[in-house]
Amino acid sequence: MKKKALALLSGGLDSTLAVKVMLEQGIDVEALNFTSPFCTCTGKNAGCKSEAVRVAEEFGIPIKVMHKGVDYLEVVRNPRHGHGKGMNPCIDCRIFLLRKAREYMATSGADFVITGEVLGQRPMSQRRDTLRVIERESGLEGLLLRPLSAQHFAPTIPEQNGWVDREKLLAIQGRSRKVQMQLAEDLDVKNYPCPAGGCLLTEVSFVSKVRDVFDHSDELNLRDFRLLKVGRHFRVGERTKVLVGRNEAENNLLGQAMQQGEAAIRWMEGSSPTAVVMGILSEELLETAVRLLLRYTKAEPGQSCSVSVAIDGHERQLVVDNTFSDPDIERFRV
Template sequence: MHQYDVVALFSGGLDSIIAAKVVQEQGRTVKALHFTSPFFGKPHRIPEWQEMYGIDIEAVDVGDEYAKLMQGPPHGFGKVLNPCIDCKILMLRRAKLRMLELGAKAIISGEVVGQRPMSQRRDALNIISRDAEVRDYLVRPLCAQRLTPTPPEEAGVLDRERLLNISGRGRKSQLALAETYKLPEIPTPAGGCMLAEVESAKRYWPVLKWSESPAANDFEMANLGRQFWKGDSWLTVGRDQEDNTRIEELAAAGDLLFKVKDFPGPLCLGRQWPGRPWSPETVREAAALTARYSAKARRHGGEIAVTVTSRGEMAEVCVPAAEPHGWDTPDWDAAKEEITALRD
């Protein structure tokens, strides 16, 4: 097994790249961890990043752990639905396990004191280190000289004098370092977390509201196509063939797959929660929605045959191509009120 000195949290953003380069400049070998979930991560870019930046990177899937965390993050949500403090704690706990497996001596991250209002205040950085149980290992190379010396610095694993003293929300120092390191591509400053985006978060909230034990699969489904809810009944409608293929891949035991029989149209998936099967009327309404999004079925008019498949068995219902009453798309204003009530 290759020997590594340091394990790094690697988002693909500029700060994480520079943190790794600062440590590499000290002659230390780095294993970078790129965490993935339904909410963030670009594992398809790892080969490209490795070639561009000369950093050894591996993907780490934390999807199901993250889904469980979303049920009630101990440190709460941020401005939207982003549990930033608990997110970093989860990543650092996983990084510590990988560090121990590899025999490395430290963990680094690209955090900068004062850069982000929720997770990068000085007190939040201390909470993260404490709750992740990484105080003996974690170094933040970009702002290390503004923080108390850490055990890896004191032990000489990393040379504190060659670490940095960046703070605040500006990027001038990081951009200057990007030139120094001759980075071939400078990432945009956006964090890339879909939980911080209203358009995505409004899709996730009903999953958290109605599922007793949400999994990564649920949130991956929420990222797809058109979303409709009626109470706890949830229907995903594919927008194109790519959506249809992914919906089929994500279908779980007990799900209902709807498809217009005689016309081209979307694949739709109704998720039945354990112990809460859909009524025949709900099935008919979802079938009508499926037909509604087949343009040729709408033009044909009259009753449309829709197949309903579950657990390998297929049935057929005939319904009008119409949008039934009471099925709504996720709404952020309503979700925000419910989330705010939980915070209070």
């Protein structure tokens, strides 16, 4: 009876090769892809999800896309194994994903799990000691196969039982991708994306935005984190935030993301970005939001400006003087 592997497939080079190596050995493979509000992948038409789906279709294997939910946000906020240089919980993130994979194994009928991890490639989560911790705490001891580096580790159950041929597994190590690129050529894997995507949680400049949401939210929700990649962000009150679009596409995204009780602001006398005010609204906070918005219009300094404020389909007009300077703006910037 053919054995089946459940593959964590990001759509990047390493996970794609891991799947191909298994298929070459006659193993049935089902792919599992996780989406995150912190992914930097921006393929031509979409991100990692689309790359993973494309790879699965090209290989003729089924794929299930899962969304990292609020439980993942709690991992980001308080990881057991700590953060990296930014707010990246790399070890806990891998454990989280593999636990989800283990839970899905029964549904998929998979016998073991594979990943594209390479020993020594990532400084936090792919050291030998942390790879052991990840395997143990995910509950996949013996059932987690890393085809690209398998020969650096003790044989797993799939190897011991002869489900896969250990001699045909790889011994890749380190950060260089030259071996993977040659392997892709040898296995006729084409049109792969850049070798690895990225995580915004590793970018120190992005961390302040993430911490701001954690520090000023009564209840966590994914939308607030997805919007961290959209627009300019300003904290004007303990529970009030202003987002100002940088272009028409962002203006549209902000408009689509609005929820009940939030305000959309536009300057009525000329070209204007959209500003969305989220959280607790008051006249004072709305006027602050308007002054922030006006700084990104062609309104003259000190000009008295008419601004449209729309809340839940009801629109009214505010007249506010354009008085904020650049230092004023920076006091509120997240």
